[in-house]
Amino acid sequence: MNSLRRILALVIKEFAVIMKDPKSRFVVIGPPLIQFIVFGYAATYDLQNVRYAVFDESRSVLSRQLLAKVEGSTVFLQAGALSNHTQISEYIDNEDARLVIHIGPGFDRTLQASRPAVVQVIADGRNPNVAMIALGYLGSIVAEFNQDLVRQGVVETTAPGLFLVERSWFNTNLESRWFFISGLGGVISMVVVILLTSLSVAREREFGTFDQLLVAPFTPGEILIGKSLPGIVFGLLDALIFAAGAVYWFGVPFRGTITALVLALLCFIITMVGVGLLVSALSMTMQQSLLGSFIFLMPAVTLSGFATPIENMPLWLQKADLVNPVRYIIIALRRIFLEGADTPMIWPHLWPLLIIASVTLPLAAWLFRHRAV
Amino acid sequence: MSRGRLFMMRLRGILRKETLQILRDPSSIALAVVMPLVLLFIFGYGVNLDAEHVPVAIVGTDTSGVAGDLLGRFELSPHFEVFQVKTMSEAEKLLGLRHVDAVIHLQTDFSTKLRSGQQTPVQLIVNGIDANRARLIEGYCRSVVNQFSAILRARGEGAGYPPVTLAQRIWFNEDAQSKNFMVPGLITLIMTLTGILLTALVVAREWERGTMEAMLVTPLRRIDILLGKILPYYLLGMLGMGLSVTVAITLFKVPFRGSLTALIILSSLFMLASLGMGLMFSAAIRIQFVAAQVSIVAGYLPAFFLSGLIFDLESTPRFIQIISHAVPARYFVAISHTLFMAGDLWSVLLPNGLVLAGMAVLFIGLAFKNITKRLER
Numbered sequence: 001m002n003s004l005r006r007i008l009a010l011v012i013k014e015f016a017v018i019m020k021d022p023k024s025r026f027v028v029i030g031p032p033l034i035q036f037i038v039f040g041y042a043a044t045y046d047l048q049n050v051r052y053a054v055f056d057e058s059r060s061v062l063s064r065q066l067l068a069k070v071e072g073s074t075v076f077l078q079a080g081a082l083s084n085h086t087q088i089s090e091y092i093d094n095e096d097a098r099l100v101i102h103i104g105p106g107f108d109r110t111l112q113a114s115r116p117a118v119v120q121v122i123a124d125g126r127n128p129n130v131a132m133i134a135l136g137y138l139g140s141i142v143a144e145f146n147q148d149l150v151r152q153g154v155v156e157t158t159a160p161g162l163f164l165v166e167r168s169w170f171n172t173n174l175e176s177r178w179f180f181i182s183g184l185g186g187v188i189s190m191v192v193v194i195l196l197t198s199l200s201v202a203r204e205r206e207f208g209t210f211d212q213l214l215v216a217p218f219t220p221g222e223i224l225i226g227k228s229l230p231g232i233v234f235g236l237l238d239a240l241i242f243a244a245g246a247v248y249w250f251g252v253p254f255r256g257t258i259t260a261l262v263l264a265l266l267c268f269i270i271t272m273v274g275v276g277l278l279v280s281a282l283s284m285t286m287q288q289s290l291l292g293s294f295i296f297l298m299p300a301v302t303l304s305g306f307a308t309p310i311e312n313m314p315l316w317l318q319k320a321d322l323v324n325p326v327r328y329i330i331i332a333l334r335r336i337f338l339e340g341a342d343t344p345m346i347w348p349h350l351w352p353l354l355i356i357a358s359v360t361l362p363l364a365a366w367l368f369r370h371r372a373v
Numbered sequence: 374m375s376r377g378r379l380f381m382m383r384l385r386g387i388l389r390k391e392t393l394q395i396l397r398d399p400s401s402i403a404l405a406v407v408m409p410l411v412l413l414f415i416f417g418y419g420v421n422l423d424a425e426h427v428p429v430a431i432v433g434t435d436t437s438g439v440a441g442d443l444l445g446r447f448e449l450s451p452h453f454e455v456f457q458v459k460t461m462s463e464a465e466k467l468l469g470l471r472h473v474d475a476v477i478h479l480q481t482d483f484s485t486k487l488r489s490g491q492q493t494p495v496q497l498i499v500n501g502i503d504a505n506r507a508r509l510i511e512g513y514c515r516s517v518v519n520q521f522s523a524i525l526r527a528r529g530e531g532a533g534y535p536p537v538t539l540a541q542r543i544w545f546n547e548d549a550q551s552k553n554f555m556v557p558g559l560i561t562l563i564m565t566l567t568g569i570l571l572t573a574l575v576v577a578r579e580w581e582r583g584t585m586e587a588m589l590v591t592p593l594r595r596i597d598i599l600l601g602k603i604l605p606y607y608l609l610g611m612l613g614m615g616l617s618v619t620v621a622i623t624l625f626k627v628p629f630r631g632s633l634t635a636l637i638i639l640s641s642l643f644m645l646a647s648l649g650m651g652l653m654f655s656a657a658i659r660i661q662f663v664a665a666q667v668s669i670v671a672g673y674l675p676a677f678f679l680s681g682l683i684f685d686l687e688s689t690p691r692f693i694q695i696i697s698h699a700v701p702a703r704y705f706v707a708i709s710h711t712l713f714m715a716g717d718l719w720s721v722l723l724p725n726g727l728v729l730a731g732m733a734v735l736f737i738g739l740a741f742k743n744i745t746k747r748l749e750r
């Protein structure tokens with residue numbers, strides 16, 4: 001009972017520290033929300049308005065028919081028409097166009113004679129991802145054009161014997177925005193939690209008030225709970241706001257269960273509080289704790305599988321990444337949002353988080369007293 | 374003594390003080406040299422968009438003849454790791470459990486159909502959760518199928534040619550290797566941070582520790598303080614930059630086609646803009662904690678999301694593109710991609726370099742305005 005009262009007093013004090021300071025108050029709610037919206041729009045691999053230039057030497061009905069198909073697609077945006085070869089390198093070099101479509105003078109005649117015609121495409125490889133995806137789109141436009149030709153009876157060639165029928169599961173239109181936004185909330189609420197908790201102990205150490213806390217009748221466990229709760233409450237609040245934002249603002253489907261979502265976020269936030277408090281307990285000054293949290297944040301976010309797949313990493317790095325808590329929540333959130341996972345289905349991604357938390361939290365509590373000053 | 378001599382004397386004094394401070398507190402050397410190298414090493418391996426050994430399940434009861442040949446093609450491709458299964462339901466279960474990322478289905482009458490010259494589908498089901506990866510897998514599959522069709526035609530077994538085919542060339546990066554694109558971008562990301570963090574803390578630190586007051590009573594002018602805070606950290610940052618570029622070229626084998634002069638000039642501009650940004654925060658805020666927090670929120674995250682380092686800016690909504698113009702990293706990402714892969718194309722380098730120069734002047738100017746020789750504001 002006494003213990004509960006002491007914890008309550010400490011929790012009230014910790015919340016007051018955040019809520020009384022306008023800067024801290026602001027850091028917790030304002031910027032994270034703006035970041036969520038801005039980055040939510042920025043994080044996408046879906047191409048739009050890929051600028052291309054056309055060098056049409058054929059100027060025939062057929063070549064125009066093909067180009068009209070390209071122009072009609074939302075992916076491409078025409079940036080110019082070329083009249084000679086040297087302009088190709090000008091356009092690509094100056095980044096005036098990322099793709100040049102070159103139709104040779106014999107395009108029409110070759111097709112009429114039922115011989116295969118070749119269309120040249122030059123792509124700017126400075127962004128290979130954009131180049132490859134744009135070429136893929138162009139390939140499917142050409143395949144469609146080929147079918148049109150056969151249907152119209154313009155050419156007598158039969159369609160190719162083998163063809164690929166593509167289907168995708170869980171995300172039928174292959175929208176990458178869903179993929180990013182479902183994980184984005186996890187990343188941003190993590191930054192908030194780490195910034196909040198990593199400073200809590202270090203600030204008191206620097207101001208000298210931590211000694212007062214240590215001589216007060218609190219056990220390290222009680223201090224730990226008092227220091228954790230604000231981070232957990234604000235982190236979870238932010239994460240839930242982001243989850244709602246993902247569904248109602250960005251229109252990401254929510255196919256899983258709310259219980260699974262809350263449970264996963266809670267496990268993750270507790271783990272993050274553990275990491276933040278550990279960093280804080282290890283550092284003597286705020287500067288050290290900021291550098292510490294920063295050294296944790298950068299690799300943890302970059303290697304979380306949020307932007308680039310973990311499967312593409314070399315094996316040794318994939319193994320090392322097993323201790324990265326962020327990877328688990330990213331996978332769990334995606335499975336809950338997009339695959340409709342419930343609690344048992346995401347459990348494999350939660351217990352590693354709990355293990356990390358059960359190491360960092362007690363270690364932080366121990367370090368409160370035992371960190372050599 | 375002339376004014377010039379006096380200026381040089383003061384400058385020498387503060388430069389000596391800052392240099393000694395850097396040398397005696399290894400944390401800024403660690404920040405400028407060790408951290409970039411470690412991060413570049415990890416990220417260079419870890420951030421990769423090229424998929425290899427994608428696990429796929431192939432459903433094919435008939436492994437003889439043509440179907441077997443096609444299966445062999447998939448097995449040979451470095452992009453796939455093939456698991457053979459007998460039934461479609463088995464394969465779908467594997468896909469649901471995420472043991473495989475795609476299912477390729479060859480129907481039982483695949484060989485007969487193909488031999489009799491009919492249209493023969495190769496069914497592909499991909500897990501669309503990671504849309505980018507799904508598109509890559511589709512692309513890899515398409516190229517295997519297309520190559521196989523070409524072989525069949527050469528053997529005279531397949532039916533017809535497609536009327537129009539694409540002949541594609543990718544300039545500057547023939548194999549479309551994502552590391553050539555990622556590593557220069559990562560250098561930008563890492564150096565943005567290093568630059569901002571290096572200076573974000575230095576002025577605020579002097580205020581917090583009270584040593585700023587000691588400096589205020591010396592005959593140092595504001596311009597001396599500014600130069601003293603920028604020059605040593607500029608050299609330190611450029612050292613980190615030079616080492617990162619060396620690692621990119623030697624370890625990650627990214628081609629470098631530009632000139633060293635262009636690299637030094639343009640990265641100097643970028644470094645000055647980042648240092649200036651940090652100094653501006655630091656001088657305006659005077660509290661290390663907030664200064665560092667602002668650097669992470671205004672430096673790291675925008676450099677990651679809004680620089681074109683990973684996500685293509687031109688595909689984002691208009692207002693995002695407008696916001697991105699305020700991010701210095703955006704300009705250096707464009708510069709480094711061109712310098713590394715394409716060479717000294719001044720039509721790209723010059724406009725981006727000029728913006729960086731403008732930003733450097735603006736940030737350093739604002740920092741200068743905020744460095745006062747008074748205690749109260």
